[in-house]
Amino acid sequence: MSARSALATAPWRAWLARRLPRAAAVRLDRRTLFVLPTPLGLAFLGMAGLLWLLGANYQNGVVHAMAALTAALWLASVFHTFANLAGLEVRVARMGAAFPGEPLAVVVELSRGDSRPRRAIRLAFPGGEGVRVDLAEGQPLACATLAVAARRRGIRRPDRLAVATTAPFGLVRVWSQVLLAGEGLVYPRPAAVPPRHREGRGEGSAGAGDEAFAGLAPYRPGDDARRIAWKAWARGAGLHVQRFAADPVQPTWVDWEDHPGLPREARLERLCGEVLARLEGEGAVGLRLPGIEVPPGVGPAQRARLLAALARFEAPEDEGDG
Amino acid sequence: MAEAVPRPAAFWLAAAATVAVAPFARHLPLWAVLVAPLAAGFHLALFRRGRAAGGRWLPALALGACLAALALEFPRWRALEPMASLLLAAFGLKFLELRSTRDAAALVLLGFFVAAVLPLFAQGPAVGLYLLAVALLLVASLAALQLGGGGGRGVPLRLAARLLVSALPLALVLFVALPRVGAFWSVPSPAAVTGMGDELVLGEVAELSRSAQVAFRVRFEGPPPPPAERYWRGLVLSRFDGRSWREVSWGHGEGVVAWAGQEPSWWRRDLVLAGPPRVYEVFLEPGGGRHLYALLGSRMLTPGTGMTRLQTAVALPSPAGRFRYRAEYRSVVAFEAGGLPDVRRRIELALPAQGNPRSRALAARWRAEAGSPEAFLERILEHFRRHFAYTLRPPPLPPEDAVDAFLFETRRGFCEHFAAALAFMLRAGGVPARVVIGFQGGELHPTEGYLTVRRYDAHAWTEAWLAGRGWVRVDPTAVVAPDRLTLGLLGLLGAEQVLAEEPVALERLRHLPGIERLRWALDTLDYAWGRWVLGYRGVQGELLGRLFGALPPRWLLLPALAALLFALLLAAALALPLARARAHPADRLFERFCRRLARVGLRRVKGETARAFCRRAAAQLPELAAAIAAVDRHYEAARYRGAEASLAALHRAVVRVRPGGPFLQKRLRPANLERKKGLD
Structure with a gap:
């Protein structure tokens, strides 16, 4: 691995950035794959040399033949190892979201147009744990979940991903360093919320059973599935949820304008803290940012919507470690 | 590399070691030959019970015993037999220290060396088969090390066989072209066999x-x-x-x-x-x-x-x-x-x-x-x-x-x-x-x-x-x-x-006719082996001279390189599948979609993702936005989520994208397209 860190110098990175710029998907082929012997491969070649020496010293043709065979095995193993990666297409299927300092999930997908089995492929982001992927014969694609570090709020692009294999013989290492398109969200770091903001909740609480029906509202992801108006759906009117009088008519709004004077990031961190605090309650929570309004809602989907809006707001992009 | 040795790898290593040392039984003391199979069996038996191979005292004790036996067996050390016995014993004892994949890799290299020592004692054509068999098993061990515990039982052997087949032409070229030099230093030879007396x-x-x-x-x-x-x-x-x-x-x-x-x-x-x-x-x-x-x-x-x-x-x-x-x-x-x-x-x-x-x-x-x-x-x-x-x-x-x-x-x-x-x-x-x-x-x-x-x-x-x-x-x-x-x-x-x-x-x-022919066939093989493999050093110059005699010596590099290149290409062809991988069917449908849009001048830019292209196309052709969005959605599903049903949906979506006005629309009726599906 020290050889690789030696390669991670600035000229190498610059060359790599030209050779393999960020792309939606990278097809691994002659242009994108690199080959180097492994330590075992070097030892193997050294052994072939020793056998040649043995053959010369003993003037023994069979030992010479054995030396030629071992050298040929090494050379041929280059092609076999290359074939283990060649033709694969790598892309990021999706990325998760995380708070700064947390690992951000990256689902990497390997697909191919043939059906040969692919074995022991290692995927790793710099500094991260590697993941082994195998593609059985005929299996069209395989996914692996890796993680990059979520750093600052905004949009997180994947780091340069190392795709490598030494299989099937361990004598050479074929690898590529691909920079893939993808979009992960890094939420603002939630700031501690002063108590008065915790109190500002919508009045009324959802009691069960005694509410009066108040009409239908279009279904939004995150709405309580038990309240879906199936009859309306059966009529072909689309998905609606029933609204009851006991529902919080007065949703709470978390508003950008509530915190004048703070710099943008600090403001967002404050808003984030508030959103999280309010979501712990039972009322619907909405968000107002300059030019953006997230209507009130409840549940984990609403939480994701709110946090995503905060993450995307005038989002700085973290291009990742190219 | 400090991972535990997968069990299949240990198995293939044991098989390789046993085959590698077996023919030495004719030339070396039996105890030296038996070290490797016994130690390998010991390792496998302990492995089964989920324990690491021998403790610290066992390898030390076994090494001491082997050295003592060597000292007793051979009065002088600077001869081939004691050195080969030592090599075999060391090879076998390494099985008692087989803990990590690094140890296993060292065993593989040692195994190649052990196999290459046999020709110093025996050189018949059978030795060639022996070397191929040992190489096959050792490469299978390497493959098993890489694959870990997974995969079928025979997979390492199959992989090894494929490698061996693709390596043989290369080995031939290397054998023919590699320079033969005289001995660098004097080496101990096997004890003389009594021949014609003086x-x-x-x-x-x-x-x-x-x-x-x-x-x-x-x-x-x-x-x-x-x-x-x-x-x-x-x-x-x-x-x-x-x-x-x-x-x-x-x-x-x-x-x-x-x-x-x-x-x-x-x-x-x-x-x-x-x-x-x-x-x-x-x-x-x-x-x-x-x-x-x-x-x-x-x-x-x-x-x-x-x-x-x-x-x-x-x-x-x-x-x-x-x-x-x-x-x-x-x-x-x-x-x-x-x-x-x-x-x-x-x-x-x-x-x-x-x-x-x-x-x-x-x-x-x-x-x-x-x-x-x-x-x-x-x-x-x-x-x-x-x-x-x-x-x-x-x-x-x-x-x-x-x-x-x-x-x-x-x-x-x-x-x-x-x-x-x-x-x-x-x-x-x-x-x-x-x-x-x-x-x-x-x-x-x-x-x-x-x-x-x-x-x-x-x-x-x-x-x-x-x-x-x-x-x-x-x-x-x-x-x-x-x-x-x-x-x-x-x-x-x-x-x-x-x-x-x-x-x-x-x-x-020899009075049986079939046997007589067989006898001569074997003799011919033996002769060819002796001429082309064993005595090749003498033949090399003459052969190369006859083949490329007209070339001046400095140009001899050319045919050698050409042969090497040819063998490399052959190895590559054997390693990589010959047929070009067909494009994914979803990609072919998307290509068709792109061709349709190209008729009205919308071309996908190099490096543009499918999604970005669809968005751009939808923005430029608002009347087709819905159809283009469907293509994007179904392409995504068919290509990357492996959804078979989406492929049909993608096809329907693609044929619905008809840019270029009523004239084209009339010609490309869905009914016609359905019939032409197979041709596209």
Whole structure:
């Protein structure tokens, strides 16, 4: 691995950035794959040399033949190892979201147009744990979940991903360093919320059973599935949820304008803290940012919507470690 | 690399180790051979119970035991056998320390080395198969290390077989083109196998060697000499001390040896030759001592070899193991006919002061009765013809006065007895004489035309120096048993008697037609192996010269590189699937979608993702936005989520995208498109 860190110098990175710029998907082929012997491969070649020496010293043709065979095995193993990666297409299927300092999930997908089995492929982001992927014969694609570090709020692009294999013989290492398109969200770091903001909740609480029906509202992801108006759906009117009088008519709004004077990031961190605090309650929570309004809602989907809006707001992009 | 060794890898390693050491059982002490299988079995057994291989004390103890056994077994260390035993023991003991994949990789490398040591002991074609088998199993171990515990049982072996097949053409090119150099330093050789002795003691060896092992093979350029002329001279024995005949050492000086490419002045004086020179090539098999064999009247062509004034071939340094040399021979009209120098004459006539009185008396009487040396010689041969019999199991002779005992009492023997007795009689009668040992005859391959000379073709004959004629070959065996020359020993006595030492030799079954063909096929294989693999160093220059002789030496690199390139491409073709992978069906549909949009000038930019292109297209063609969005959605699902149903949906979505106005729309009705689906 020290050889690789030696390669991670600035000229190498610059060359790599030209050779393999960020792309939606990278097809691994002659242009994108690199080959180097492994330590075992070097030892193997050294052994072939020793056998040649043995053959010369003993003037023994069979030992010479054995030396030629071992050298040929090494050379041929280059092609076999290359074939283990060649033709694969790598892309990021999706990325998760995380708070700064947390690992951000990256689902990497390997697909191919043939059906040969692919074995022991290692995927790793710099500094991260590697993941082994195998593609059985005929299996069209395989996914692996890796993680990059979520750093600052905004949009997180994947780091340069190392795709490598030494299989099937361990004598050479074929690898590529691909920079893939993808979009992960890094939420603002939630700031501690002063108590008065915790109190500002919508009045009324959802009691069960005694509410009066108040009409239908279009279904939004995150709405309580038990309240879906199936009859309306059966009529072909689309998905609606029933609204009851006991529902919080007065949703709470978390508003950008509530915190004048703070710099943008600090403001967002404050808003984030508030959103999280309010979501712990039972009322619907909405968000107002300059030019953006997230209507009130409840549940984990609403939480994701709110946090995503905060993450995307005038989002700085973290291009990742190219 | 510090991971635990997967169990399949340990299994394949154990198999490889067992196969690798097994053939050493014929050459090394059994305990050294058994270390590896036992230790590997031990490792596997412990592995099953989920424990690491032996503790710290076990390897140390086993190493101590092995070293002690080595010290007991071998008095001296600087020989091949103790070193090979040490290598085998170390290889085996490593199994007791097999903890990580790094240890396993070290074992694989050691295994290759162990396998490559076997050819120092044995070199038959079977060794080639052995090396391939060991390489296969070792590579399978490497594959099993990479794959870990998963995969099918036979997968590592299949992968290894594929690697081996793709590597063989490359190996061939490397073998042919890699430079062969001389030894860098002197190395210990295997203990010498007894071959033809350097001396001849009448009656000491009661029986002739009856091994069917090949001594050497000869390839003639042109027709081979008739059987009766195939006398392969090995040593000329002139010094007789009453018991044994020995060589007189004349050294390798310029006055004694005509080295290849030289023609010293004595050469023309000694030999009167006739006829055109005919080239032959000898492939000497190992185990026959360090002698070279040549026909009378030969001149050596291979550098480093030469012919002595005694008409025997020598090489400097003397060959160990296999050796190949070329020579040309012509018919000899006269050999040292001009007279013998006094020193030589005295040596060729010398007899001890006493011993064998009856033979001496007989020789003196017959010489006196015969008018000439020729008549004297005839008289002795006539005596042999009448009263002597050829046998491979002669009665034992006493150490004292052995010639008397043979000539007057037992009167039965083989070539050595007749040759030594005749030489004694001739010297006793004042005719210079000596014994020549070597081989006589050989078997001609029915189709390939080369001659195979086996150990049982070993022969001894006499040379007498006659005034005016020089040295004349006299073979008393031919007089006693003329068939020995024309039919060979096997023809004369039958396989039963000759091959007593080799109960399973194919030569025993040679009367069966199928077996005879098989025997020759195996012999051809052996010959080809010897010529192309074992003795390749000598053939290499000649072969490359014949193939690319017209090229100047510096251009020789070109065909070598071309061959290497070709082999590399072949290996690549064998490793990578030949057929180009077909594009994903979703990609093909998307391509079609792109072609449709290209008609109205919307082209996908290089590097633009499918999604980005769709968004751009939808923005430019708002009337098709819904259809384009459907293409995007179904393409995503079909291409990346592997959804089969989405493929059909994608197809429907793509045909709905009809940019370019009503004219095109009319032509591309969905019904037509459905029918054309297969053509797209």
